[in-house]
Amino acid sequence: MTDAAASVHVRAPGKLNLFFRVGALGSDGYHDVASAYQAVSLFEDLWARPADDFSVEVAGTVDIGRVPLDESNLALRAARLLADETGTRRGVRLTIRKGVPVAGGMGGGSADAAAALVACDALWGTGLSAERLHALAARLGADVPFALAGGTAVGLGRGDELRPAEVSGRYDWVLVTSAAGLSTPDVYRALDAQRDRGDASPPPAVPEVHADVLAALRAADAEALAAAIRNDLQSAAVELRPELADTLASGERLGALAGMVSGSGPTVAFLTRDEEHAVDLAADLRAEGRQALRVHGGPVEGARIVSVQGRGRDEGTRG
Template sequence: MSLARAFADRVHARAPGKINVSLDVGPRKDDGYHDLVSVFLAVSLYEDVVVSHSDGFSARITGDIDVAGVPVDETNLAVRAARLVVEEAGWNGGVHLDIHKRVPVAGGMGGGSADAAAALVAVDDLLHAGLGAPRLHRLAARLGADVPFALHGGAAVGVGRGDELTPALTGGRFDWALVSHPQGLSTPAVYREFDRLREGDDAAACGSTAAGDTAVLQALRAGDPRALAAAVFNGLQPAALSLRPDLGAVLVDGVERGALAGIVSGSGPTLAFLAGGESDARALAASLVTAGHDARHVHGPVHGAHIVSRAG
């Protein structure tokens, strides 16, 4: 073990946001949850977490985005993640977290889950806990459905609540233009609207598409953005658009500006526009910015939560 590793007292970790390139949602169960089948793609929009020793548990939030509503107490998912690792390691101290956010808050891209995943690996490293991937995955699953994927990254199929993961093969890079919105969408509210639509006259719009999942996986494996564009699907999209009809016009605008396809990411309101390649995605993002949207280029798949640096 190097001296730098042995005496590091600050650890910086990073984890990616995600796009649900396919999301099938089953009916609501007796426990209030829905069975999901989702194909996740980790993309190059990252959350950074720096952890250091402390007497208790605390967090400071900064960001390239508006972070005014992000909690810094025990309701913060990253703080909960840090506490879980400390308890699992049998450590008698605390941890302070400096969290820098880039993934839109309440945007359907799993930003809070990425914070938690980064905190898991950072605190494990800080304490030399050596918990290992299986134990960290179990802790991630306790924190939320998207946390295990943020931990692992790449591309994967998630079932159950989305936390039972099977890696998916990818044959190349996929480039996207993301459009975020200052007004987030509540995930529980979107699921309530999903249930309302499914029980009413719009049930067909909220159906499942197992064949679509297969087509998505084939397109990812082939590295074919045009095939992926023909297969992307989000069962929550009708509910998100019902709550935010303005998003529908932006989806149309993105396709008219050259996107191969546009989709609501997760529960929204972030919109993901697939492009034919990097230059196309950059041009599309610039065009959307010119039209007044908050847009940026990202690509995937990228690695999951990982250590960036250590400082003594």
């Protein structure tokens, strides 16, 4: 183990699922998936400081009313898991500043967990390898390993079996957020019910990310990507929140290349040609009374240490 730090600041990104196929419900109650993840320029900032026990406090630029502060908080679970696995007897006080919509299908909680793993590893000087951190992340949730990795990646299995995707250029998105979140388990249950009724396409035997998605990313071709994006959870999210259909129709009417529900929703993501197009689309959506913000994806890193304070001195920035 290395010397422990006095305070660690880590930043981790939110994500979009550019492509998301959902397999059949398994006997264990889970679904295999195939996802093309892309980290985007909305971030969670987390500070870890020494303490005798484990606690978390949350602030942010988004509505944090639904963020739990008890043992169900994913960042707190990550810290406890790391302590248990490494045998440390130290505690931690976590402070989170949220910038990713809560319960919005963009992996904000997963980013918090990834940030907590990285921050506590540095705070306690436990010195885990990237492979061990990834293994712990996978135990916390399917999206947590990607929040560690960032960039753009294909996720298989539960979504945690990652391989980097070759990407050229930057992708500009406009997000329309919602004041009320959606429960991921509820959305999956709605999709299963739709499939049972024959109201949704049957599940693939083995979920895969289509080759045309990967080809569009390699070519930095936003229009080709727009033609290839897909989210099997979208129909279920729209069934639970019918107003999402109006949001999707508005963005496409106003000139988006394509629109999709992000993950389990209710955030809706619109792909644009470039930054200028995104500026115009966001303004048009706001003029219709929608909460719209611009983000970009592509070269966005995963959970990274911003600064480390140790023994009264700043050890600088990394990542």
